[in-house]
Amino acid sequence: MPGQVYCEKIEFNYHAENMSLKAGNYIVIEGNIGAGKTTLAEMLALKFNTSLILESFSENTFLAQFYNDPSRFAFPLEMSFLAERYRQLSHTFNKKDKREIIVSDYYFRKCLLFSQINLSSQEFRLFREFYELLEAQLPKPDLIVFLKKDVPILKKNIEKRGRSFENRISNEYLEQLNTAYVVLLNDLQHCGIPSLTIESNHLDFKHDILAFTQVVNQIMASVDIVNNSVSSQ
Numbered sequence: 001m002p003g004q005v006y007c008e009k010i011e012f013n014y015h016a017e018n019m020s021l022k023a024g025n026y027i028v029i030e031g032n033i034g035a036g037k038t039t040l041a042e043m044l045a046l047k048f049n050t051s052l053i054l055e056s057f058s059e060n061t062f063l064a065q066f067y068n069d070p071s072r073f074a075f076p077l078e079m080s081f082l083a084e085r086y087r088q089l090s091h092t093f094n095k096k097d098k099r100e101i102i103v104s105d106y107y108f109r110k111c112l113l114f115s116q117i118n119l120s121s122q123e124f125r126l127f128r129e130f131y132e133l134l135e136a137q138l139p140k141p142d143l144i145v146f147l148k149k150d151v152p153i154l155k156k157n158i159e160k161r162g163r164s165f166e167n168r169i170s171n172e173y174l175e176q177l178n179t180a181y182v183v184l185l186n187d188l189q190h191c192g193i194p195s196l197t198i199e200s201n202h203l204d205f206k207h208d209i210l211a212f213t214q215v216v217n218q219i220m221a222s223v224d225i226v227n228n229s230v231s232s233q
Contacts, residue, residue, distance in 0.1 A: 021048050022227045023099035026139060027219070028107045031147035031200075032177045033169065034157035039206050040147065040215065041105035047216065053092055053104035056084060064165035066118075074118040078127055082111045086134045093139055108138055113180045117173075142226050144195040145219055146185060151175055153201050196222040 021027070027050075029041045038054055045052035057063060062077040085108055092102065115127045149157075151174045158166050188195045198218055205212040 021050065021101045021223060023101065025143075025223065025227070026102045026104075026141045027223070028104045028141040028144045029147065030107050030110065030144055030181070032149060032154055032174060032181065033166070034154040034161075034174075035147040035149050036157065036200065036206065037105040037147060040145075041103050043205070043212065044216070044219070045103045048101065048103075050101040050103050051092070051096075053088065053102060053106075055106045056088065057081075060084070067165050067168040070118065074115075075123050075127070078111065078115040078118060079130070081114070082127070082131060082134065085111060086138070089138050104141075107141060107144055108135060109184065113177070113184055117176050117180060140191075140193055142194070143219070143222055144185075144188060144193060145222075146181065146195060146197045147200045148178075148197050149201055151178065194222065194226050 029037045031037050060080055062073050062080050066073040066077040089108060112131055116124055119127055151171050154174050185195050198215060203211045205215050
């Protein structure tokens, strides 16, 4: 039925003004662990009938090992994520039609963000060499949407989803990531990649249609600015 958005057995009857993404748009949803990236990406993809890229982590055996012994497993974890994200993105964009619209729940540069926190300086220098070789071959997003949440909200969301290997995630680690994302957003300005920060502490867009509408309106306003800027060049 037109105007319906469906996500994880939650059905919304969405009646908003006519909005659409431009053919070829590539939109990324980013944020800390537990920010709601995947939920929002799924809902946007369903609303706008776009292709969807979701990060694959469930089969990464290094993830649980990392949380148990970070110093031992950080490097293989980050290298495995680097390889898998590149494989997924390159495969998608190599076969992508020019008019295909894509929404993703991660930005490739998160590889650099997490590795800088998790790796020693020597490991990070080596990791960055591999990263830069791969990153140069991938397209840049038209817009990165950052879901900003405070650590207590992140912790609550992490506990809700009940992944046992995430029990060891500390408040300090989440604070480090929040700070790193602020740096990333500042860097995006210098790279010419538009970004939108949404203060989402009290936005339950998964269950509240008004909150979802608010988020969609903010995103579409930013997308319109980006698309109009490209059209005028």
